Amino acid sequence: MAGVDRLFGTDGVRGRANTDLTVDIALNLARAAGESMEGPVVIGRDTRRSGPMFTTALHAGFSSVGVDTIDVGILPVGGVSRLIRQLEAPLGVMVSASHNPAHDNGIKFLGPTGGKLKDEQETVIETRYRRGAPWKHPDGALIGMRSNMLDAVDRYVENLTANTDYGLRGLEFVMDTANGAAFKAAPQLFEALGATVEVHAAEPDGMNINAGCGATQPEYLAGLVNGRPGLAFDGDADRLIAVDEEGVVANGDVLMAIFAKQLKEQGKLRNNTVVTTVMANLGFRRAMERLGVDVVETAVGDRYVYEAMREAKAALGGEQSGHIIFYRGTTGDGLRTAVRLAEVMAATGKPLVELRKVITEYPQVLRNITVADKAKLDGSADVWNAVADAERHLGDDGRILVRASGTEPLVRVMVEAATADMAERIADSVGAVVAESLG
Numbered sequence: 001m002a003g004v005d006r007l008f009g010t011d012g013v014r015g016r017a018n019t020d021l022t023v024d025i026a027l028n029l030a031r032a033a034g035e036s037m038e039g040p041v042v043i044g045r046d047t048r049r050s051g052p053m054f055t056t057a058l059h060a061g062f063s064s065v066g067v068d069t070i071d072v073g074i075l076p077v078g079g080v081s082r083l084i085r086q087l088e089a090p091l092g093v094m095v096s097a098s099h100n101p102a103h104d105n106g107i108k109f110l111g112p113t114g115g116k117l118k119d120e121q122e123t124v125i126e127t128r129y130r131r132g133a134p135w136k137h138p139d140g141a142l143i144g145m146r147s148n149m150l151d152a153v154d155r156y157v158e159n160l161t162a163n164t165d166y167g168l169r170g171l172e173f174v175m176d177t178a179n180g181a182a183f184k185a186a187p188q189l190f191e192a193l194g195a196t197v198e199v200h201a202a203e204p205d206g207m208n209i210n211a212g213c214g215a216t217q218p219e220y221l222a223g224l225v226n227g228r229p230g231l232a233f234d235g236d237a238d239r240l241i242a243v244d245e246e247g248v249v250a251n252g253d254v255l256m257a258i259f260a261k262q263l264k265e266q267g268k269l270r271n272n273t274v275v276t277t278v279m280a281n282l283g284f285r286r287a288m289e290r291l292g293v294d295v296v297e298t299a300v301g302d303r304y305v306y307e308a309m310r311e312a313k314a315a316l317g318g319e320q321s322g323h324i325i326f327y328r329g330t331t332g333d334g335l336r337t338a339v340r341l342a343e344v345m346a347a348t349g350k351p352l353v354e355l356r357k358v359i360t361e362y363p364q365v366l367r368n369i370t371v372a373d374k375a376k377l378d379g380s381a382d383v384w385n386a387v388a389d390a391e392r393h394l395g396d397d398g399r400i401l402v403r404a405s406g407t408e409p410l411v412r413v414m415v416e417a418a419t420a421d422m423a424e425r426i427a428d429s430v431g432a433v434v435a436e437s438l439g
Contacts, residue, residue: 007129008122010301010406012108014097017050021105023057029107030061030093032129035136037090039068039144042110044080044152045095046181046235049206050105054095058107063144065136072152076181076237078333079156081114083149085330086159088112096181096236099216102207108236115330116303156335157189164339166346169194173342174230174243176221178214179204182237186335195342200224210234215241215322215334222247229345229352231338238302238332239322242341244353252322253284255341257359259316259324260293262344268315269293270327275308275317277301278401282416283361284320291358301406302332362398363420367413367431372439374404374411386433390415390426400426402434411438 007013013029015021034041041062045051051074059069072083077094084092090112097104109117109125117125149155173190175197177183183202190197200221201213213220215234218241224230230243242250256274263269273294276284280297288295296312298304302323309317309325318324323332326340344355377383383402390400398417405412413431417423 007126008119011098012094012106012116014100014104014106016103017048017054017105021054021107023053026054026057026107027061028129028132029125030058031065031135033091033109033125034062034065034067034144035128037067039091040087040089040147041067041069042072042080042084042087042089042092043069043095044072044075044077044092044181047074047179047183047204047206047209048097048102048105048235051095054105054107058093058095059146063146065144066138066142067144069144069146070149071146072149074181074184075152075156076185076233076333076335077108077110077331078238078335079152079185081110081331081333082156082159083152084110084112084114086155094236098236098238099210099214099234102209102211110331113330115306118303118307153185153188157185157192160189160336160339161192164193164343166343167194168342168346171342171346172196172198172228174198174200174221174225174228175202176200176213176218176224176230176232177202177237178210178233178235179208180210180214180233180235180237182233182335186231186233186237186338189335189339190342193339193342198224198228215239218243218249222249231341233334233338234322237334239319240324240334240337240341241322242338242352244356245351246353248353248356250352250356252318252320252324253281253361254356254359255322255324255337256316256318257284257287258344258355259326259340260288261291261358262347263315264291264293270315271313273312273314275305275312275314277305277319278403279320279414281320281359281361281364282399283359287359300403306330362416362418363423364414364416365420365423365427367427368405368410369413369431369434369438370409371411371434372409374409374438376438377402377404377411377434380437382437383430383434386430390430393426398423400430402430
């Protein structure tokens with residue numbers, strides 16, 4: 001689960017399906033969220049076997065407190081977000097554990113803008129959830145009704161194509177949909193725009209989502225591109241990781257640099273600002289310095305990116321993991337990101353292998369250390385002394401970031417350095433201290 005003390009983590013409520021995250025939790029979260037609102041609530045999911053179980057519980061919970069719901073079926077989270085806005089719904093829910101394995105699932109609430117709820121909004125829901133029964137219990141005609149939207153994928157694809165400036169005829173892509181929420185929508189979108197698409201990992205069976213494929217394992221796609229650009233999504237398709245024509249991965253930092261350069265050249269980079277997170281590669285920051293672009297840094301999580309974009313009135317924000325938000329977007333939408341990348345290629349006539357030269361990435365090493373109690377990280381003097389030693393060693397030619405995962409029992413140690421060997425050595429050294437200190 002997202003943590004012992006707090007139900008919500010950095011990306012909703014998440015845990016092992018039917019063990020940590022149960023039907024009772026889903027049912028009562030819906031009651032807690034629905035008691036003080038009017039519907040309808042838009043509910044979508046990815047392809048996990050446990051998805052129908054949880055969506056059924058959510059529909060029942062909302063109905064039981066008098067709130068109507070709309071089931072949009074299997075749909076990328078970007079589609080759920082757009083439908084919330086189009087239908088002027090006060091709330092939406094995405095049932096997905098994103099990039100996690102199939103045995104996990106999650107419940108992610110989205111507000112009326114289609115973006116993730118703020119911490120304080122989640123706290124209101126959690127507080128009511130923990131108070132428990134008695135719940136509001138209308139009867140007769142006041143009980144909520146469930147309806148099914150059978151054309152949700154078509155609506156989503158039509159919306160994206162209507163907001164695309166360039167056709168993609170003549171362009172060819174290799175696509176990995178992670179056997180997830182994008183398995184139908186992503187190929188349909190690119191084919192509607194005229195592109196030729198070779199699709200992989202698009203046969204979901206409920207248990208193969210993210211299994212050896214997808215945005216978190218782009219090496220699978222890298223072995224398939226054969227001179228064509230590749231596009232890899234994750235389970236709920238809120239992120240995109242690309243692979244260039246030579247099979248080299250282009251993560252969110254690379255994509256953000258490409259987009260920032262094009263928007264600046266077009267005069268569309270609002271306030272000359274991009275928003276990124278503490279995980280952004282040092283090479284991204286150096287690339288923005290060369291372009292004369294201001295960078296605002298946030299905590300990890302695309303909702304924090306969105307909030308900072310609103311404050312800075314920025315047109316572009318995102319994360320190294322591939323969550324990217326554009327002007328008027330409210331959450332990561334991997335399909336929109338993929339289309340925007342294809343548009344840059346169409347507009348410039350340049351392949352991805354050429355476009356990516358806007359950024360020179362520093363070697364970066366990430367160690368995920370499983371720990372007994374990640375909450376003890378802040379108070380661990382041994383860990384922070386090791387971090388201080390590493391910072392002195394790196395100087396201005398690198399950096400180290402140590403943080404607890406918001407969704408898993410992990411502490412992440414990220415090191416960037418002038419050489420890969422140095423980054424490896426420092427990450428292993430600090431990682432060993434984390435493991436010894438936190439169990």
